[in-house]
Amino acid sequence: MVVTIIGIGLIGGSLALSLKETGLAHHIIGVDRSPENLRQAVALGLLDEPGHDLAEAVRRADLVIVSVPMDAMLTVLPQVLDAATDRQVVLDVGSTKALLLAQVADHPNRARFVAVHPMAGTEYSGPEAAVPGLFRDKTLVICDAAASAPDAVARVEAVFGRLAMRLVYMDAQAHDLHTAYVSHISHITSFALALTVLKKEQSDQQIFALASGGFESTVRLAKSSPDMWVPIFRQNRDNVLDVLDEHLRQLQHLRDLLAAGNDAGMYEQIQQANLIKKILK
Amino acid sequence: MVVTIIGIGLIGGSLALSLKETGLAHHIIGVDRSPENLRQAVALGLLDEPGHDLAEAVRRADLVIVSVPMDAMLTVLPQVLDAATDRQVVLDVGSTKALLLAQVADHPNRARFVAVHPMAGTEYSGPEAAVPGLFRDKTLVICDAAASAPDAVARVEAVFGRLAMRLVYMDAQAHDLHTAYVSHISHITSFALALTVLKKEQSDQQIFALASGGFESTVRLAKSSPDMWVPIFRQNRDNVLDVLDEHLRQLQHLRDLLAAGNDAGMYEQIQQANLIKKILK
Numbered sequence: 249m250v251v252t253i254i255g256i257g258l259i260g261g262s263l264a265l266s267l268k269e270t271g272l273a274h275h276i277i278g279v280d281r282s283p284e285n286l287r288q289a290v291a292l293g294l295l296d297e298p299g300h301d302l303a304e305a306v307r308r309a310d311l312v313i314v315s316v317p318m319d320a321m322l323t324v325l326p327q328v329l330d331a332a333t334d335r336q337v338v339l340d341v342g343s344t345k346a347l348l349l350a351q352v353a354d355h356p357n358r359a360r361f362v363a364v365h366p367m368a369g370t371e372y373s374g375p376e377a378a379v380p381g382l383f384r385d386k387t388l389v390i391c392d393a394a395a396s397a398p399d400a401v402a403r404v405e406a407v408f409g410r411l412a413m414r415l416v417y418m419d420a421q422a423h424d425l426h427t428a429y430v431s432h433i434s435h436i437t438s439f440a441l442a443l444t445v446l447k448k449e450q451s452d453q454q455i456f457a458l459a460s461g462g463f464e465s466t467v468r469l470a471k472s473s474p475d476m477w478v479p480i481f482r483q484n485r486d487n488v489l490d491v492l493d494e495h496l497r498q499l500q501h502l503r504d505l506l507a508a509g510n511d512a513g514m515y516e517q518i519q520q521a522n523l524i525k526k527i528l529k
Numbered sequence: 530m531v532v533t534i535i536g537i538g539l540i541g542g543s544l545a546l547s548l549k550e551t552g553l554a555h556h557i558i559g560v561d562r563s564p565e566n567l568r569q570a571v572a573l574g575l576l577d578e579p580g581h582d583l584a585e586a587v588r589r590a591d592l593v594i595v596s597v598p599m600d601a602m603l604t605v606l607p608q609v610l611d612a613a614t615d616r617q618v619v620l621d622v623g624s625t626k627a628l629l630l631a632q633v634a635d636h637p638n639r640a641r642f643v644a645v646h647p648m649a650g651t652e653y654s655g656p657e658a659a660v661p662g663l664f665r666d667k668t669l670v671i672c673d674a675a676a677s678a679p680d681a682v683a684r685v686e687a688v689f690g691r692l693a694m695r696l697v698y699m700d701a702q703a704h705d706l707h708t709a710y711v712s713h714i715s716h717i718t719s720f721a722l723a724l725t726v727l728k729k730e731q732s733d734q735q736i737f738a739l740a741s742g743g744f745e746s747t748v749r750l751a752k753s754s755p756d757m758w759v760p761i762f763r764q765n766r767d768n769v770l771d772v773l774d775e776h777l778r779q780l781q782h783l784r785d786l787l788a789a790g791n792d793a794g795m796y797e798q799i800q801q802a803n804l805i806k807k808i809l810k
Contacts, residue, residue, distance in 0.1 A: 367741040387738050416738050429730050430739045434747040437718050440779040442802040448775055449710050455808050457668050457697050459711045460648040464809055465746040466715040471806045474799035478792050485787060492784050494729055496777070498721040503773050506766060511759050518755035521723040525752045527736050528745055 252277045252299060252309035254324060255316035256289040258369060259341050261378025263313055264294040266411050269380060277305045281320075289375040303331035311407065312338045318479035322351050329357040337400045339364050343427060343476075344483040345391045345420035359397040362404045365389040365423065366413065367431070371471040388413040391420045428487035435469050435477055436492055442470030533558045533580060533590035535605060536597035537570040539650060540622050542659025544594055545575040547692050550661060558586045562601075570656040584612035592688065593619045599760035603632050610638040618681045620645050624708060624757075625764040626672045626701035640678040643685045646670040646704065647694065648712070652752040669694040672701045709768035716750050716758055717773055723751035 251273040253260045260278070267273035278295035279302055280286045286298045299305030306312050306328055316324050321342050329352060332338055338361045342348055345363055352358055368386040370377060388408045393401050405415060418426070445467070449455050481488055505513040532554040534541045541559070548554035559576035560583055561567045567579045580586030587593050587609050597605050602623050610633060613619055619642045623629055626644055633639055649667040651658060669689045674682050686696060699707070726748070730736050762769055786794040 367739055369741065369743065371743075386741070389739070414738070426730070426735050426739050429726050430736055430744045431741055433725065434722065434744045436783055437722055437780070438747055439799055439802040440776060440783055441715065441718055442805040443779045443798065444714065444772060444776040445710050446801070446804055447779070448772055449707070454707050455711055457695070458648055458670070458707050459809060460650065460667070462650065462652075462750050463711045463715045465749055466719055467805055467809065468746055469743050470802045471809075472799075472803075474796045474803070477799060478796050481787055481795060482790065482792055485790070489784065489788055491725060491729055492780070492787070495721060495725040496780060496784065498724045498728070499718070499773070499777060499780070502717055502721055503770065503777065506762055506773070507770060509763070509766070511763055514762060515755045515759050517724065518720055518753075518758060520727070521720040521751045522753075522755070523727055524723040524748055528740060528748065528752075 249273060249310035250275045250277065250308055251311045251313065252279065252305045253295075253313045253315060254279045254302070254305075254328065255314065255320070256280045256285055256294060256375045257315065258373050258377040259366065260313065260315035261289060261292070261294045261375045262368075262380070262382040263315065263341070264289075265378055265380045266383055267407075270410050272407060272410055273311075277308065279305050285375055292375055292378070294375055294378055302327060306331040306336065306338075307333070309336060311403065312336055314338065314340045314342075317476050318342050318344055318348070318483050321348055325352055325361070326355060329355045329361060332357045332360050334360065336360055337362065337403045339404055341366055343431070343480045345423045347483045349392055349395070349420045353395075358395060360400055362393070362396045362400050363391040363420070364404060364408070365391070365427070366408070371468050373473040373476060383408070384412045386413055387416050389416050389418050389423055391418055391423050393417055424484050425487050428484055428491045432480060432484060432488050433491045433495060435472060436481075436488065437495065438467055438469035438472075442467050530554060530591035531556045531558065531589055532592045532594065533560065533586045534576075534594045534596060535560045535583070535586075535609065536595065536601070537561045537566055537575060537656045538596065539654050539658040540647065541594065541596035542570060542573070542575045542656045543649075543661070543663040544596065544622070545570075546659055546661045547664055548688075551691050553688060553691055554592075558589065560586050566656055573656055573659070575656055575659055583608060587612040587617065587619075588614070590617060592684065593617055595619065595621045595623075598757050599623050599625055599629070599764050602629055602760075606633055606642070607636060610636045610642060613638045613641050615641065617641055618643065618684045620685055622647055624712070624761045626704045628764045630673055630676070630701045634676075639676060641681055643674070643677045643681050644672040644701070645685060645689070646672070646708070647689070652749050654754040654757060664689070665693045667694055668697050670697050670699050670704055672699055672704050674698055705765050706768050709765055709772045713761060713765060713769050714772045714776060716753055717762075717769065718776065719748055719750035719753075723748050
């Protein structure tokens with residue numbers, strides 16, 4: 249099939265690689281507001297063809313993937329649906345859903361659109377960050393599937409099933425709530441941790457020398473792009489604030505136990521935190 | 530040489546593997562207060578011989594490694610030094626140093642002791658968590674080297690150099706301060722993150738389905754043992770509190786920017802956090 253990918257960054261580029269590798273796409277057209285990204289994506293072999301007219305690139309495709317940051321998504325997705333016909337399936341891969349789905353709820357081509365969120369990524373961005381096999385054995389959330397045409401949902405299921413993803417179905421509100429817990433909050437804490445260490449450690453050399461694997465793993469997400477994350481935090485603000493307030497309470501509680509020298513209390517809290525072992529192998 | 534390892538957990542066991550692999554140790558005696566740990570360590574081939582008498586195991590060794598949790602360390606290390614002669618080199622691999630070094634400052638055998646901290650580990654514990662190659666290309670901090678005999682320091686440098694570790698020299702106060710920044714605080718935030726998610730997410734199934742690599746990496750350290758970490762937090766309390774208070778300020782600032790819808794402020798903070806890229810590749 250012919251696939252048009254709008255926004256050729258980490259996710260769009262990695263999808264291009266996987267769609268080619270599995271033979272699902274025989275021709276990939278890419279559209280990006282950055283000519284440099286587009287040039288790189290062609291040079292890296294992610295695309296067969298740079299597309300310069302959005303509407304034309306949509307009309308020529310069987311499958312259209314919109315993988316732009318969430319602020320751009322709110323305007324780009326309606327433009328894509330404007331250009332779509334009954335022949336196309338359109339999907340977004342955005343990290344927040346409730347606002348986006350409200351935005352296109354009344355669009356005449358709403359049924360051609362399937363909202364999905366592949367729970368996969370890295371802290372890097374841009375086409376050169378694209379990696380093969382990024383989606384294998386990861387989860388794909390399909391949101392509000394009942395608002396999409398059955399043939400469109402079936403095509404999306406077939407594509408991502410072929411990429412070896414686990415399919416999970418959820419409404420947009422539940423998606424935004426759960427991703428605040430298990431993805432967005434991790435980024436906030438990682439940004440705050442990086443800011444803390446950069447502020448307290450005057451010597452970069454000491455951080456570099458002493459940082460062990462534990463520090464690197466907790467602070468890795470702090471390398472993530474503000475272009476991607478500011479719109480996510482804005483669009484999922486209420487849920488993120490709710491989880492962040494709970495996190496602040498938990499941290500403050502640990503701080504109070506530590507300050508009071510309450511080792512038994514600290515021990516008990518760590519034992520409770522260890523229960524995460526049961527869930528994450 | 531003959532090596533006695535006191536405390537056969539993740540670090541003691543991994544050292545046993547590396548000392549054997551490099552041919553540095555031809556015979557390893559292990560001592561552990563847990564008979565089950567000792568039995569497992571022998572079964573796993575980490576040890577050549579279980580030692581049942583601490584003083585005898587010390588006297589028979591060329592090199593004695595004390596790798597017990599920091600609370601036990603305060604009593605075990607003096608006992609080891611009591612049994613040592615000019616023939617032995619004794620080292621600890623503990624995560625905090627100031628209190629321990631004060632504890633043995635006036636010991637008659639202080640010069641036989643070298644305080645080191647290998648900046649390596651995983652979130653797992655016990656002899657079955659031992660892994661080969663754990664120390665390769667990691668940093669070894671040697672603390673207050675001037676208080677140790679030159680031949681003892683030279684032997685330690687030769688051993689850990691052979692394990693391909695980078696050697697860094699620091700006084701105990703500086704060590705405890707820097708490790709609070711780049712190791713201890715990561716564990717506190719990870720414990721708090723696990724507690725937050727476990728409290729907010731009633732359904733384990735949702736966490737499991739949605740947790741992506743980002744969440745797993747920030748919460749990985751929350752699997753760490755309270756037996757190891759409560760004594761570390763207690764012994765490095767002032768430094769950890771200082772860093773934790775800064776972390777709480779940074780998190781609260783991000784929270785306020787988010788609540789106020791101050792996207793420009795959030796963008797700027799994330800850009801600053803991104804500077805960690807310059808330090809951690």
